[in-house]
Amino acid sequence: MHDVRQKAQALQEQLVQWRRALHATPELGFDTPVTERFLVEELKKMGVEDIRHGNGKRGIVALIKGKNPEKVLGIRADYDALNMTEDTGLPFAATNGNMHACGHDAHAAMLLGTAKILMDCRDELPWTVKLIFQPSEENGKGAPAMIEDGVFENPAMDVVVGLHIGNLWKGFKPGEAGYRFGALMAAADWFKIVFEGKGGHGATPHLTVDPLAMACQVVGLLQQIVSRETSPLDSAVVTVGTIQGGTMPNIIAPSCTIGGTVRCLSPEVRKHLETRIREICTDTARALRGSVAIEYTYGPPPLINDKGITEELKAVMEEIVGAENVREVEEPTMGGEDMAFFQEKVPGSFFFLPANFEDAGRNFPHHHPKFDLNEDVFWIGPAVMARFALSRG
Ligand SMILES: [Zn+2]
Ligand SMILES: [Zn+2]
Structure with a gap:
């Protein structure tokens, strides 16, 4: 069996590079041509053959075929930024008046990482994986637009998973992961x-x-x-x-x-x-x-994590970061997240990847001009996603 944990750790430097490239070119809403070209190019470099993009369709949908073509797992990452001036002083800070101040740059980089691992492990992939790169999350319009454009069809999806990085929930340390049964976001x-x-x-x-x-x-x-x-x-x-x-x-x-x-x-x-x-x-x-x-x-519906899928995802998280580092998110947030539109259609689970810094002075809330991520945790996202995909029965 492939060692997904080790493969993900070996990708760490590449994940940081991808994230920094995306971070430097933040784009808004559906107006994301530079980001999309970058993501499609990287997927092509990995040899992903079935990449659907353009032709009036929103977002990017890429397929990696599994042994059982009847079953499909969707893995979703958003990639839009916010209209605000970055004040992090980072060498790769954006200068175009927009900013990745929610961590969506890392979401897209980590989904590229997941794709890379799954391409390496194709011989063992049970279900087909549909990689979903989604624009326009911040205004809640991206997920419904992709659903209208048929993201759930051809082939139909059975399960969908995703994650949010950052410091949305307090009390977590970098290196940990958070799950929650039932309602996670409002x-x-x-x-x-x-x-x-x-x-x-x-x-x-x-x-x-x-x-x-x-x-x-x-x-x-x-x-x-x-x-x-x-x-x-x-x-x-x-x-x-x-x-x-x-x-x-x-x-x-x-x-x-x-x-x-x-x-x-x-x-x-x-x-x-x-x-x-x-x-x-x-x-x-x-x-x-x-x-x-x-x-x-209407904005996004409540984001409800399916019990069974969350149970399975939690087991995978424990395998990747150790049971002592996997904790329940104690309270849902009253913030919205348009992943909820996907999870309204099929059972799914959305988990939390803490990426705060040990040095508390470096931690700023999401959507703050000084918001930044602890890049050391990036490998955990693709490790969990890829292991979850490979463990589908
Ligand atoms: Zn946000
Ligand atoms: Zn977000």
Whole structure:
């Protein structure tokens, strides 16, 4: 049997090189031509034959054929960056006004590493592996676009796995790995609500219909959905982040707009939150003689890890980094992750690869201009992914 751990460790330097090359050329959303060309070139160098890219399709899908063509494992990595100016001072820092401040550069490098190991171990590969390189994760549009473009077809996928690197969860040390059964990340939906009234003079409110009064009532009432209608054992957040209306203290504005985000960890709670937000806005506007227009946008669903797949992935993680270094992620985050769209379709699991530094002064949150990764842990990602692929029955 191939020694995947050793193969991955031997790739460590190459993984760092790939990551630094990607880090220096960060691109946004679906506008990622340089990154895509780089990834496709590297896959070709390894001899991966079936690379699907371009022709109006989003992202890159590459196949490595296994002995059983009926069964397919998807391994997904995102590769988009953020629109922000890097301030790490690293020699390979980006200078184009975008930045890999979430670790997606490492995700793509590690999936290249996984491809390299699997190409070396092809003779033992049981299932076909579909390598999925996904753009546009940060705005949650990449995964749905790839699904619409048929990423689950030709051939159909049975299981999908992925990982996030960085310091999303506290209390982990580099060299460890984190798993979690069930919900790991939240559904992240958005709303924009426009209250319409009738403008007029601030001294004669009785001749107007005041949309600011409607908005203020609604901002308060929306908090009741979490505090009075959601089980204390379920997690939910309703945040109103913007409120815009009015131009002068003595004018009653004709309209007022609020905007916000809604987070939760289960499909049932998600449905309830949306229904009640719509009802509260509509009924409050009507009660106060106005009207309302509601724009409700779905982001990623909650990311739910399948029990069986997570069990298998955990066993592989223990084999790679030792059982003492594999720990449960104690709490899900209320952040969203569009991998959830893939895991909504087929059973899957998403794990956490801590890449913080022992020197705490070097650790910054994701999306921070000084965010950086401890590169020493890179080999663990491809080792776990490749071993998981090779252990499919
Ligand atoms: Zn991010
Ligand atoms: Zn991310």
